[in-house]
Amino acid sequence: MLLAAPCFALPETVGEALTALADRPDAIVVAGGTEVMPDLLWRNRRAAGFVSLRRVxxxxxxxxxxxxxxxxAGTPVAALTGAPDAGLxxxxxSLGTPLVRTEATIGGNVVSALPYRNLLPTLLAGGATLELTSATGTRVVPFDGFVTAPGRTRLAEDELLTAVRLPVPTGFADYAKVGRRNAQFVATVSVAITCRDGAVRLAFGNAGPTPLRADAVDTAATALFAHRATAEDLRAAVAAAVDPPEDTIASAAYRxxxxxxxxxRLVTRAQGAAA
Amino acid sequence: MNGGGAPSGIGGRTPSSSPLAGSGRASGRGQAHSGIGSSVRRPDGPAKVRGEFSYAGDLAAEGMLIGDTLRSPHPHARITRIDLTAARALPGVHAVLTADDVPGDLHVGLTLRDEPVLADRVVRYAGEPVAVVAAVDAATARRALRAIEVDYEPLPALTDPELARDADPVHPDGNVYRHVAYSCGDPDARGVVTVENTYRIGMQDPAFLAPEAGLAWPTPDGGVALDVATQWLHSDQRQIGWATGLPPEKVHLRLAGVGGAFGGREDVTLQVHACLLALATGRPVKVEYTREESFLAHRQRHPGSIWLRHSADADGRIVSVEGRVLLDGGAYASTSPVVITNTVTLLQGPYRVDNGRFEGWSVRTNNPSCGAMRGFGVPQAAFAHEAQLDALASALGLDPVEIRLRNALQRGDVATFGQRFDAPTPVREVIEGVARLPLPEGPARKAPGGVGRSAEGGTVRRGIGYAVSIKNLAFSEGHVDESTAEVSLCDGHATVHTACAEVGQGFVTVAEQVARTVLGASTVEVTQPDTLVASAGSTSASRQTMASGTAVHRACLAVRDRLLGRLARAHGLDAAELTIADGVVCAAGKPLTSVAAAAPGQTFRATEHFQHPDTFPLGSPEARMYVGFGFSAQRAVVDVDVELGLVTVVQIASCQDVGTVVNPTQLLGQIEGGIVQGMGLALMEEVVVIDGRITNPDLQDYLIPTIVDAPEIVSTYVTDPEPGMPHGWKGVGEPPLVTAVPVVAAAVRAATGLPLPAVPIRPEHIALGIGAPPTVTWTTPRPPDPSRPPGVVVDEEPDAALGTMAEEGAPPGP
Amino acid sequence: MTPDEVAFELTVDGVRHEVTARWSESLLTVLRDRLGVRGPKTGCAHGRCGACAVRADLGDGAPHVLCACLVPAATAAGGSVATIASIGGPDGELSDVQEAFLAEGAVQCGICTAGFVTAATELLETNPDPTRTEIEAALYGNLCRCTGYGRIVAAVEAAARTRRQQEAP
Structure with missing residues (x-):
């Protein structure tokens, strides 16, 4: 039981959470804590309190x-490792570690909005929408465009991300990422794919400042899927569409x-699944 | 799982194959069940698995303050002003100290004493301690740090070691820690083929898992006490004495629980600061680093570049080797003057080289200071010389195993640096041993890319590589290598006291095994190491079983002789006829009494010292730089996703020269742990320093291998006893790491056909084909000039100013 | 209590505590520094090494194993935490997993051991006969710098074997 908490709220309903947030304008919303806690400790993030969603x-x-x-939005990532969507x-x-996945939430992954976050390409490729709730009601926005810059989103200050809606894929869906070791790594790059009725849709992680997709890439991928284009064509389309970062993990050229x-490879897998 | 199919018997020597895990399956070597040769469990193990073992980070004391450190944000700057007024005025702050508050000698260091305890008007690396505070709690201490006002005038930072020799000195002592140059035979002799290349090694962090911590308090004698996680109590004691102005007898150290070390705890970090704060406040002060601070504060493995030119005859026999080494020592000396000779002298590898020319520099820059890390300069050399051997083999169409066998050092050979290999030198045996180990069977269990599932839909290529290494064991070049043990025995209970730092390697188990074997003790207590007993030297250089283990052995023998002498007198027997086996004293082979009941209530004690034969600096006429050597051969099997440049290490087979198997389970732990650390350097571990600043001081971006990355390891041994050592034991901790670096690289080269002259191998090195191949030249053979003297010619006199290894390890002479 | 503090109840290894902590403190800090519960270790304090792994029931679903360094302590208000001290018998008796870690040489410096034992215990609760691949998948949130992991895998396999043998009729 919370005995007293002037700068800490542990609401049990969305309404209480919104009220708590309104009462503490300088507090930050924390769900699992896997992003926020290291940020506070290591990255000089400042805040004046927590509104925790753990009990909602x-x-x-x-x-x-x-x-x-x-x-x-508060669903832990561990619960999604058995999701019906193969891409999700x-x-x-492959997110974090087994010990992190029990705490990390899908909402935290979305709102943290860094381009390498694991779930984001899947949500972008899958055409996800987001439920954003404020005291005045709930609006639904497409995930595409929600992230505006690394760590920045269109979430208003008085809003909570309450749910992620993802169309259940009827065809093939998958996700893969590249890193410098074989487990527990931040994606150097990542790619998600859905393939429905022969139409391929792709999205990329850490390929630019935000999760990224492009019609030209999907067109080239759909053509490759139907054997109407070559892998080289698709690679060229990808290379033209992405603007990956250059950092100490990898060069932009490698990315x-x-x-x-x-x-x-993911298109090849889709072909294999369709065969 | 490991080594199930290992061959029995290597080269006719006593075989020992892993696994022999668990004391229930101890090898039957005629020793007591709990003695030398069996898999005795760690005495500290039960507390560790229960989470009850006390580490330095767990220390606490009544009324203790928390110490914290203000560090320079600049790699090179002049401090123009420090204002402590606001920090000192904060409630709850008990001390704020800078260089001006150091009562003794400001400078410390393992060799050259060039490093200020707190920055002295100039900072020379990003992270250098500028001030320390002690406050009632961590939050107040942090506030105090923020309240310290420091004005820096940034100076040009020397961050390229290539420029260090010619650049303006960034320290009054200059920018060269040590230059070594020597030749042997005729370095210009040539065979039919000559290969040369430049190899680069990145900066590896020891990344022990428990960050630095210690608790200091003032003592009633006017001195100071410190419980600390360290590798070398007496070295810390000496340096604390310098800085505090206290004599050694007033600086009392005890070993706190150490969560890994790997060389990174050999230099002082917080030791002096904690003591200064305790003396200044009159209160206990605890200092515990964060992970980020740990990266900034302790020493890394030297990054460097190595140019090598090997010439060989048509049979692949090495005719000559030339090598040049540049190691970046960073801002302060630490052990840079010692590490450089390891790298340079062992460029020859475990091969006979009669003609050579070698040169190397360890230099000062404004990068993080580098010092000891497991392998101590030799992984760098091994990575380069093994790549050269493969390049020669490739040029000549020889098998990589064959070329190594043809060049393998043998007992009696003379090293390029003049020392005769006068102990077992089983290079051929370890190569043959590893070649016989079974290759992995069946389909690969893990694809490159691991949990990222990137390999599906792509092509994976397998590669197999071999590497062999030589590692010097124990201190070198005149640094005295010694230890002392106090042992007592009463009613079958033995107590063993040394200053040997247990850092995880299992010395406590070895000490217990020795006491059980020699004394027949039924229970053994290995007491907390401290400075009440003479120095054991550092837990480094694969040396503690040899040094402290031998001191314990000698002390146990002395105690045993006292017990047996007493018994002989009591029973009117000849002491020479009495023996102890399995806890029973026998007279002429017949049981006389149990050790426990032999002398009720009487305590037998002995203190014994052990010191290895002297060593001498490179170029000395004695031609004995090193105490001894260990040899190791490995074979790696890797799967590589060439398009993405991702690697999975499937299996590493290891055959190592270990003298004798003291504890099979612990030995395997050293082999497996060392291999995985070496693999880490080969594939992923790199402290990235940009403009003098570490960009990845955390465990998210500094990558150490996870359990998914770890390969299957098959381990076997050559047991050819080391002369002069009880049971013929020798150091085993470093060779597995040294060999693993080149072996993984060799296997990745075999899978990809790429030159890969740098570690860690980045995915883009493979995927984008980055890195220059060796230059192969077909040469007109030119035999060695017989008029050249065969011995070592040092191009400069042995450096008289090497410094000392912090304390008793002074080079011989005036 | 200052304005930036939070007071709450927390049960640790069966003992109820009233905790006062700064609002941003981690569960690990509260356990170690406020309550003196030193079984969970500080290796990285950013969720990478797993040395602080504990099993916790935080009122957000079933109890599970997590990194205590990543959990804001006050979100555990009214919850309960089982550290390494809750594994094994009351009189220092070792669990089968602890016993196997000792026997197989899975412990060197030991700073990671409490976390590994905690995660391995959880694995065997849900999967009594794990393959090597499953062991790795369950334990890659725990880093070890000493052992190279070989003896740790051997220990988990040995514990599973022991458990199966004891449960066999």
């Missing part, structure tokens, strides 16, 4: 409504190269 039961769990998975499953299963390779 309504934010946890996944339901299927009208062909969409509705995933509560793959992205969730561009790896994104092309990974993309072709």
């Amino acid at each position: 039961g309504a934010l946890r769990g996944t339901t299927t409504v009208g062909g969409e998975l509705v995933i509560g 499953r793959a992205a969730a299963s 561009r190269h790896a994104l092309g390779v990974l993309t072709v």
Whole structure:
């Protein structure tokens, strides 16, 4: 039981959470803590308190409504490692570590909005939408465009991300990422794919300042899937569409190269699944 | 799992194959069940698995203050002003200290004493301590740090070691820690083929898992006490004495629980600061680093570049080797003057080289200071010389194993640096041993890319590589290598006291095994190491079983002789006829009494010292730089996703020269742990320093291998006893790491056909084909000039100003 | 209590505590520095090494193993935490996993051991017969710098074997 907490709130409903947030304008929302805690300790992030979503039961769990998975924003990533969507499953299963996945939430992954976050390409490729709730009601926005810059989103100050809706893929979906060791790594680059009725849709992680997709890439990928184009064509389309960072982990040239390779492989996997 | 199919018997020597895990399956070597040769469990193990073992980070004391450190944000700057007024005025702050508050000698260091305890008007690396504070709690201490006002005038930072020799000195002592140059035979002799290349090695962090911590308090004698996680209590004691102005007898150290070390705790970090704060406040002060601070504060492995030119005859026999080494020692000396000779002299590898020319520099820059890390300069050399051997083999169409066998050092050979290999030198045996180990069977269990699942849909190529290494064991070049043990025995209970730092390697187990074997003790207590007993030297250089283990052995023998002498007198027997086995004293082979009941209530004690035969600096007429050597051969099997440049190490097979197997389980732990650290350097571990600043001081971006990265390891041994050592034991901790670096690189080269002259191998080195191949020249053979003297010619006199290894390890002479 | 503090109840290894802590403090800091519970270790304090792994019931679903360094302590208000001290018998008796870690040489410096034992215990609760691949998948959130992991895998396999043998009729 919380005995007293002037700068800490542990609400149990979304309404209480919104009220708590309104009462503490300088507090930050924390769900699992896996992003926020290291930020506070290591990256000089400042805040004046926490509004924790840990006890908001309504934010946890996944339901299927009208062909969409509705995933509560507080659902831990560990719970998504068995999701019906193979792309989401793959992205969730390679996020962080088993000990981090029990705490990290899908909402935290989305709102932290860094271009290498594991789940984001899958949400972008899958055409996810987001439920944003404020005291005045809930609006639904596409995930595409939600992230505006590294760590920045269109979430208003008085809003909470309450759910992620992801159309249940009817065809092939997958996700893969590249890193410098074989487990527990931040994606150097990542790629998500969905393939429905012969139409391929791809999205990239750490290929630019925000999660990124491009019609030209999808067109080239769809053509490759139907054997109407070559892998080289698709790689060229990817290379033209991405603007990956250059840092101490990898050069931009390697990232561009790896994104092309990974993309072709995922289309190859889709072909294999369709065969 | 490991080594199930290992061959029995290597080269006719006593075989020992892993695994022999668990004391229930101890090898039957005629020793007591719990003695030398069996897998005795760690005495500190039960507390560790229960989470009850006390580490330095767990220390606490009534009324203790928390110490914290203000570090320079600049790699090179002049401090123009420090204002402590605000920090000192904060409630709860008990002390704020800078260089002006150091009562003794400001400078410390393991060799050259060139490093200020707190920055002295100039900072020379990003992270250099500028001030320390002690406050009632961590939050107050942090506030105090923020309240310290420091004005820096940034100076040009010397961050390229290539420029260090010619650049303006960034320290009054100059920019060269040590230059070594020597030749042997006729370095210009040539065979039919000559290969040369330049190799680069990145900066590896020891990354022990428990960050630095210690607790200091003032003592009633006017001195100071410190419980600390360290590798070398007496070296810390000496340096604390310098800085505090206290004589050694007033500086009392005890070993706190150490969570790994790997060389990174050999230099002082917080030791002096904690003591200064305790003396200034009159209160206990605890200092515990964060992970980031740990990266900034302790010493890394030297990054460097190595140019090598090997010439060989048509059979692949090495005709000559030339090598040049540049190691970046960073801002302060630490052990840079010692590390450089390891790298330079062992460029020859475990091969016979009669003609050679070698030169090397360790230089000062404004990069992080480098010092000891497991392998101590030799992984760098091994990475380069093994790449050269493969290049020669490739040029000549020889098998990589064959070329190594043809060049393998043998007992009696003379090293390029003049020392005769006068102990077992089983290079051929370790190569043959590893070649016989079974290759992995069946489909690969793990694809490159691991949990990222990037390999599916791509092509994976397998590669197999071999590497062999030579590692010097124990201190070198005149640094005295010694230890002392106090042992007592009463009613079958033995107590062993040394200053040997247990850092995880298992010395406590070895000490217990020795006491059980020699004394027949039924229980053994290995007491907390401290400075009440003479120095054991550092837990480094693969040396503690040899040094402290031998001191314990000698002390146990002395105690045993006292017990047996007493018994002989009591029973009217000849002491020479009495023996102890399995806890029973026998007279002429017949049981007389149990050790426990032999002399009720009487305590037998002995203190014994052990010191290795002297060593001498490079170029000395004695031609004995090193105490001894260990040899190791490994074979790596890797799977490489060439397009993405990702690697999975499937298996590493190891055959190592270990003298004797003291504890099979612990030995395997050293082999496996060392291999995985070496693999880390080969594939992923690199402290990235840009403009003098570490950009990845955390465990998210500094990558050490995870359990998914770890290969299957198959381990076997050559057991050819080391002369002069009890049971023929010898150091085993470093060779596995040394060999693993080149072997993984060799296997990746075999899979990809790429030159890969740098470690860590980055994915883009493979995927984008970065890195220059060796230059291969077909040469007109030119035999060695017989008029050249065969011995070592040092181009400069042995450096008289090497400094000392912090304390008793002074070079011989005036 | 100062304005930036939070007071709450927390049960640790069966003992109830009233905790006062700064709002941003981690569960690990509270356990180690406020309550003197030193079984969970500080290796990185950013969720990478797993040395602070504990099993916790935080009122957000079933109890599970997590990194205590990543959890804001006050979100555990009213919850309960089982550290390494809750594994094994009351009189220092070792669990099968602890016993196997000792026997197989999975412990060197030991700073990672409590975390590994905690994670391995959880694994065997849910999967009594794990493959090597499953062991690796369950334990890659725990780093070890000493052993190279070989003896740790051997220990988990040995513990699973022991458990199966004891449960066999």
